[in-house]
Amino acid sequence: MSTAVPDLMNDATARLRDAGVHGAGRDACVLLEHVVGCSLASLSEASYYSLPARLQHAFENAVVQRTARKPVSQITGQREFFGRRFKVTSDVLDPRPDSESLVLLALSKNFRCILDVGTGSGCLLVSILAERSAAIGAGVDICEKALAVARQNAERNGVSSRCDFRHSNWFSTIDRKFDLIISNPPYIDRYECASLAPEIRLYEPRHALTLGGDGTEAFRILASKAKNHLYPGGCLIVEIGSKQFEPVKGIFAGHGFDLDQVKRDLDGNIRALSLVPRP
Numbered sequence: 001m002s003t004a005v006p007d008l009m010n011d012a013t014a015r016l017r018d019a020g021v022h023g024a025g026r027d028a029c030v031l032l033e034h035v036v037g038c039s040l041a042s043l044s045e046a047s048y049y050s051l052p053a054r055l056q057h058a059f060e061n062a063v064v065q066r067t068a069r070k071p072v073s074q075i076t077g078q079r080e081f082f083g084r085r086f087k088v089t090s091d092v093l094d095p096r097p098d099s100e101s102l103v104l105l106a107l108s109k110n111f112r113c114i115l116d117v118g119t120g121s122g123c124l125l126v127s128i129l130a131e132r133s134a135a136i137g138a139g140v141d142i143c144e145k146a147l148a149v150a151r152q153n154a155e156r157n158g159v160s161s162r163c164d165f166r167h168s169n170w171f172s173t174i175d176r177k178f179d180l181i182i183s184n185p186p187y188i189d190r191y192e193c194a195s196l197a198p199e200i201r202l203y204e205p206r207h208a209l210t211l212g213g214d215g216t217e218a219f220r221i222l223a224s225k226a227k228n229h230l231y232p233g234g235c236l237i238v239e240i241g242s243k244q245f246e247p248v249k250g251i252f253a254g255h256g257f258d259l260d261q262v263k264r265d266l267d268g269n270i271r272a273l274s275l276v277p278r279p
């Protein structure tokens with residue numbers, strides 16, 4: 001049966017709203033555009049008023065997944081971050097707009113070699129290298145499947161010749177120093193996990209969200225180990241949770257780091273900190 005795009009959109013929006021999806025209309029539009037492979041405005045008139053059955057079927061499949069609260073990025077397999085497109089799978093954290101604060105803070109520094117600890121999709125490292133053509137970098141992660149995604153994202157965004165992705169438990173396989181170390185580590189308190197939105201709780205990899213404690217463990221590890229991998233004059237930049245500024249600042253102060261700069265996210269929360277080892 002042929003159905004016009006506005007009818008498909010109205011039906012999908014209502015079903016997504018009933019399933020508790022925020023921004024149901026926007027998501028229905030993104031999913032339909034993904035399925036048809038172009039913007040709705042550039043669809044041919046024939047398709048707009050009678051979408052081919054094959055595409056209707058694919059759209060229905062996407063809507064069913066979204067009503068089960070699967071993140072849009074895992075349905076479409078991609079996400080835009082810092083103006084570039086990244087592959088996303090269930091093995092990596094969905095790149096967050098909040099993390100663009102860390103990228104901006106990193107780009108305000110002078111560096112040639114950079115290490116990304118807990119690289120996931122590689123969105124931070126790849127974005128930074130894409131903006132700094134003379135820089136080189138390495139990304140490490142505990143998850144091999146995430147590293148495979150990061151390598152594809154480096155390739156897709158033209159920086160693969162300047163970065164190396166390797167398996168590592170924090171710094172365990174890192175035997176050199178860097179000008180800049182960045183990390184958006186798992187920082188969610190284990191008790192908070194149960195109250196996260198279904199998109200996160202049910203679909204995002206748990207190893208990317210929490211280490212099972214109060215959310216500060218990763219910062220303690222970074223604070224105790226990062227200094228050995230920084231050149232003199234180097235700096236560490238971390239992303240933090242919206243209520244973690246004071247505790248994280250305290251952890252780094254206790255390990256000989258001074259707070260250098262902070263960067264807020266779009267909601268005004270301090271989201272990224274740069275820290276420098278005390279001489």
Ligand SMILES: C[S@@+](CC[C@H](N)C(=O)[O-])C[C@H]1O[C@@H](n2cnc3c(N)ncnc32)[C@H](O)[C@@H]1O
Nearest residue numbers: 093118119120141142143169170184185186208
């Ligand atoms: C919050 S995600 C960040 C992913 C990506 N950097 C981003 O900003 O979207 C944290 C990442 O840390 C990785 N991770 C967790 N434990 C780790 C460990 N012991 N060593 C290295 N990476 C780890 C996870 O696999 C995950 O990819």
